[in-house]
Amino acid sequence: MSRDPHPLRQAIGWGVGLLLAWVAIRLAAPRVLRRFFRVARVPAGATPAAVGLHAEDVIIPGPRGRRLRAWFIPAGETGRQPAALVLHGWTGNASLMLPIASPLRAAGLHVLLLDARCHGRSDDDDLSSMPSFADDAEHALAWLRTDPRVDPDRVVLVGHSVGAGACLLVASRDARIAAVVSISSMADPAAYMRRAMRRQGVPKIATRFVLREIERAIGHRFTEFAPIVTISRLRAPVLLIHGAADPIVPLCEAKALHRVAPPGTDLLVVPEADHSAVDRFLAGAPAVTDFLRHALAQSTNPTHRAGPAAP
Numbered sequence: 001m002s003r004d005p006h007p008l009r010q011a012i013g014w015g016v017g018l019l020l021a022w023v024a025i026r027l028a029a030p031r032v033l034r035r036f037f038r039v040a041r042v043p044a045g046a047t048p049a050a051v052g053l054h055a056e057d058v059i060i061p062g063p064r065g066r067r068l069r070a071w072f073i074p075a076g077e078t079g080r081q082p083a084a085l086v087l088h089g090w091t092g093n094a095s096l097m098l099p100i101a102s103p104l105r106a107a108g109l110h111v112l113l114l115d116a117r118c119h120g121r122s123d124d125d126d127l128s129s130m131p132s133f134a135d136d137a138e139h140a141l142a143w144l145r146t147d148p149r150v151d152p153d154r155v156v157l158v159g160h161s162v163g164a165g166a167c168l169l170v171a172s173r174d175a176r177i178a179a180v181v182s183i184s185s186m187a188d189p190a191a192y193m194r195r196a197m198r199r200q201g202v203p204k205i206a207t208r209f210v211l212r213e214i215e216r217a218i219g220h221r222f223t224e225f226a227p228i229v230t231i232s233r234l235r236a237p238v239l240l241i242h243g244a245a246d247p248i249v250p251l252c253e254a255k256a257l258h259r260v261a262p263p264g265t266d267l268l269v270v271p272e273a274d275h276s277a278v279d280r281f282l283a284g285a286p287a288v289t290d291f292l293r294h295a296l297a298q299s300t301n302p303t304h305r306a307g308p309a310a311p
Helices: 006-036 094-106 130-145 162-173 189-199 204-218 227-233 251-260 278-299
Strands: 056-061 067-073 081-087 110-114 150-160 179-183 238-243 266-270
Touching (some): 094 150, 130 150, 162 227, 227 251
Parallel strands (some): 081 110, 081 150, 179 238
16 A cells, blocks of 8 residues: 655755745845945034044045945144044944044144944945945055055054954054954853843854855954954054943953953053943043054064964
């Protein structure tokens, strides 16, 4: 007596249906994630002139033919002077980083306030991520080093939040960076997203799938750009600044970065600062000025850094 083929056909049908559903999810995931990573553009606010600073409005050729907009604020001294490349955080823009410009200029640095792609006045793109912030910073860095007013071997990076992580990534790839000031950087973006999805009740298996698809969408593994990894490769001096009242990236993340950072890295905790109010970090401006002056004095000695450490 032959077995009824109906259950077998049913199983095959379920299998084909699940396979088609998986293929549909895989095809749709990149488009969904690209929409998720599109930044709600915050219009530029105050200009340097509004805070009493003279600035040049510049356009920098960026990745994929995009134009990057920036303000270049010259230092007071003539001749080749050190410079600071300043990079905002997620959904931020150069205007929000203006409070940092005056202390940097007072320390004798030119200041370049950059808008990353999809932010401020810069061109739009498919998506934005920490690696794309770093790519934009590297294009701005190349532009900055060609300016005859800038000493190309005395450029420091100053970043906030995602911009801080991007600055650490750039410095891990560029041995000529003189110093990095990291404000409110997270330690591990993948762990940060896992915690966020756990709070929303997302199952672990779905979390793993989402993280893999994010890596596919941005074209990089988290372990390639996570600050907890890149900071350990640096030879340049690093100053970590973090707000004790940060509800988004808790202080323990800065402490984790400090534990694996190169020798000589300082951690400055600002008691009443949260995550986004950049002006509250000005309480630590004297420490930043002292740190940069010391780091730039070291950078005049060609033996002070031997290049990034091996991964």
